[in-house]
Amino acid sequence: MTRGFESLQKSDVGAARTGRLYTPEAPLGGAVDTPAFFPVLNLMGGPTPVSGGIWSRLRNRLFGDDEFQGAMFQAMSFLDFNLSPHHVETWRTEASGLHEWFTDHESPKDNPKPPAFEKPLFVDSGGFKLMNSRTFGEHPEEGGEENDWGIYTNPRSILDLQYDYGADMLATLDYPIPPGLADDEKYERVEKSIDSAVECLRLLEEDEKYADWDPTVYAALHGHSHDEVGYYVSKLLERTNYEDSLDGFAVGSLVPLRSGKIEMLVDIVQGATMAIPPNRRDEFALHVFGIGGQLAPLIAALGVDSYDSSTYVQAAQHQDFINPKDGKKTNATELTADEWNCDCPACEELTDVGVADMKEVFAADRSYKPVEIKRDGETRSYMKSDFYALIAHHNFHVFQREVNEVRDAIMDGSLHTLLTERARQNADLGAGLARAASRWPELRSVVPEGFDIAENAPSNGAELRQTVFNDDGSLAVESSQKTSLEHTPDDFDIRREQFEPSSEKPVCLIVSCSDTKPYSDSKTHLEVANRLSEAGLWNEVEKVSVSGLYGPVPQEFETHDAVLSYDYFLTDADTDQVNRVQNRLVEFLEAHKDQYRAVFAYVTTKTYRTTIEEAFDQAGVGTMLPSDPAVRRVTEHFRNSNLDELAVSIRAVLSSEETPEA
Numbered sequence: 330m331t332r333g334f335e336s337l338q339k340s341d342v343g344a345a346r347t348g349r350l351y352t353p354e355a356p357l358g359g360a361v362d363t364p365a366f367f368p369v370l371n372l373m374g375g376p377t378p379v380s381g382g383i384w385s386r387l388r389n390r391l392f393g394d395d396e397f398q399g400a401m402f403q404a405m406s407f408l409d410f411n412l413s414p415h416h417v418e419t420w421r422t423e424a425s426g427l428h429e430w431f432t433d434h435e436s437p438k439d440n441p442k443p444p445a446f447e448k449p450l451f452v453d454s455g456g457f458k459l460m461n462s463r464t465f466g467e468h469p470e471e472g473g474e475e476n477d478w479g480i481y482t483n484p485r486s487i488l489d490l491q492y493d494y495g496a497d498m499l500a501t502l503d504y505p506i507p508p509g510l511a512d513d514e515k516y517e518r519v520e521k522s523i524d525s526a527v528e529c530l531r532l533l534e535e536d537e538k539y540a541d542w543d544p545t546v547y548a549a550l551h552g553h554s555h556d557e558v559g560y561y562v563s564k565l566l567e568r569t570n571y572e573d574s575l576d577g578f579a580v581g582s583l584v585p586l587r588s589g590k591i592e593m594l595v596d597i598v599q600g601a602t603m604a605i606p607p608n609r610r611d612e613f614a615l616h617v618f619g620i621g622g623q624l625a626p627l628i629a630a631l632g633v634d635s636y637d638s639s640t641y642v643q644a645a646q647h648q649d650f651i652n653p654k655d656g657k658k659t660n661a662t663e664l665t666a667d668e669w670n671c672d673c674p675a676c677e678e679l680t681d682v683g684v685a686d687m688k689e690v691f692a693a694d695r696s697y698k699p700v701e702i703k704r705d706g707e708t709r710s711y712m713k714s715d716f717y718a719l720i721a722h723h724n725f726h727v728f729q730r731e732v733n734e735v736r737d738a739i740m741d742g743s744l745h746t747l748l749t750e751r752a753r754q755n756a757d758l759g760a761g762l763a764r765a766a767s768r769w770p771e772l773r774s775v776v777p778e779g780f781d782i783a784e785n786a787p788s789n790g791a792e793l794r795q796t797v798f799n800d801d802g803s804l805a806v807e808s809s810q811k812t813s814l815e816h817t818p819d820d821f822d823i824r825r826e827q828f829e830p831s832s833e834k835p836v837c838l839i840v841s842c843s844d845t846k847p848y849s850d851s852k853t854h855l856e857v858a859n860r861l862s863e864a865g866l867w868n869e870v871e872k873v874s875v876s877g878l879y880g881p882v883p884q885e886f887e888t889h890d891a892v893l894s895y896d897y898f899l900t901d902a903d904t905d906q907v908n909r910v911q912n913r914l915v916e917f918l919e920a921h922k923d924q925y926r927a928v929f930a931y932v933t934t935k936t937y938r939t940t941i942e943e944a945f946d947q948a949g950v951g952t953m954l955p956s957d958p959a960v961r962r963v964t965e966h967f968r969n970s971n972l973d974e975l976a977v978s979i980r981a982v983l984s985s986e987e988t989p990e991a
Contacts, residue, residue, distance in 0.1 A: 344632030386718035405455030426495015503549030562604035577614030602632035645721035880913030
């Protein structure tokens with residue numbers, strides 16, 4: 330078997346099974362045993378194979394780890410590192426795929442060569458990045474505009490990108506569905522995802538360019554209910570003439586459902602499993618994007634064969650160790666060598682290095698430079714990234730051991746016991762299991778006491794309500810406002826609105842927008858409001874959010890229909906949109922700056938920060954805070970020292986006797 334999926338052993342619990350995925354890299358790295366975990370790895374953290382800080386160190390760790398079965402790579406992730414079109418083209422053309430870059434490519438500047446990358450590479454389509462982009466639209470031949478990257482939102486362009494990366498496994502170009510999307514747009518995007526999958530399968534079979542390429546292919550699918558996902562699967566199987574090229578389905582749009590809406594997650598995954606004809610179930614693998622960890626036993630019972638996640642590295646970037654016993658997080662600053670009990674390779678290394686050394690390096694007031702630690706007459710030099718990568722390596726093993734335990738339980742017949750035990754420990758898992766049992770009676774004996782199957786069952790054919798989620802993915806409030814991806818920058822423009830600064834608010838505070846609408850309900854905005862309220866300063870501030878789509882949005886306009894219902898995030902690649910936002914902000918500042926005693930911006934994410942800084946320069950007003958963030962990421966937004974700097978800066982202005990110029 331050269332590629333594809335093989336079902337091996339079925340469990341008597343739900344649709345759980347073990348299996349094996351065969352890919353073109355199998356002769357090098359062996360087949361992938363399922364259930365499987367694919368850690369999300371950024372393979373293009375910079376212009377060379379050794380770029381990327383934590384990512385370069387983490388790659389080296391995982392490539393050399395026997396537990397590592399393969400990586401998930403997000404096709405458009407180069408946008409996170411602001412790589413130029415030239416650099417991306419270099420990655421695509423100077424080697425025969427990313428395996429060669431990390432296996433045979435010489436490292437520059439005498440850097441040591443990393444371990445060979447010999448495990449399968451799973452490349453998704455970058456659908457979420459493309460959804461929020463105004464640069465990578467339709468191909469010029471289809472009515473779109475040409476861009477410097479030569480990358481467009483169509484099946485051939487994305488397939489070419491996956492081909493150049495040397496993907497062993499791929500997911501077809503998809504059109505994700507954000508929570509709350511208007512029904513007409515939701516159904517349109519479902520149909521476009523089906524069209525894309527059909528065209529991708531056709532190209533792989535008919536285009537000579539791909540004749541020597543035989544990747545394992547997943548059709549990326551989306552839907553917000555059991556029936557919607559079932560429709561997708563059945564419609565795709567009905568429409569394609571190249572079913573032999575299709576190896577599985579990959580379910581997306583699930584990440585916001587990890588917490589607080591577990592019932593919808595269960596409905597969607599069950600819908601996908603049940604839509605596959607029973608006589609063909611063994612032919613297709615089922616992957617879920619971004620869901621796993623503590624939910625691994627549940628999703629395995631629902632028929633999931635593999636999942637990917639970046640949570641393990643996101644936690645590490647916050648210096649959080651995931652506890653293998655309960656999945657809770659322990660910050661590195663609170664870790665004690667005597668109490669921490671983990672025998673994974675990373676923690677064994679940490680024992681040798683010393684927890685105290687790690688804490689000292691993290692506490693050091695320097696970034697991107699080595700920190701020297703003197704211990705027992707010996708001087709050791711560390712980068713902070715060394716320990717971020719070590720924590721991520723530990724977290725990887727927590728996820729990997731979880732999936733190993735599930736696989737072992739299926740093989741030895743103990744999944745029933747494992748599921749019941751985990752459901753008692755995890756309320757989300759228990760509620761999800763009860764929901765699944767309402768459709769699959771064979772699961773009822775697995776549901777522990779305290780979880781009512783009838784109460785968790787779907788109502789009689791009723792639609793599940795959509796929800797709004799906080800920035801961290803937690804449930805916020807039920808939403809009656811539908812999201813639309815059809816909004817344009819002209820749908821809201823502060824220059825067309827009647828806005829006058831409040832005479833009672835002498836300070837203008839500019840912040841970046843948020844996923845949560847209205848912005849003021851988001852975790853990022855509440856953090857600022859709460860800190861300034863504690864300092865007695867909030868009533869002195871006029872808050873103006875910078876929307877990536879609309880530019881400046883004063884707080885009183887946050888409930889404008891177009892502001893409540895758009896979904897867009899600004900990136901450096903969308904140069905026209907960056908310029909539009911910048912110009913609107915300059916005009917806003919020039920029109921109103923004389924009515925404020927001071928203008929501050931509190932922004933930590935790179936693109937929004939640089940866009941606002943340029944507007945400040947052009948308008949001749951404004952101070953950017955934090956003045957010296959350790960990194961330009963959202964994590965810095967919540968750092969106490971940065972919030973303190975904001976409060977101190979505003980208080981200093983209010984304490985002065987200076988008044989705005991007339």
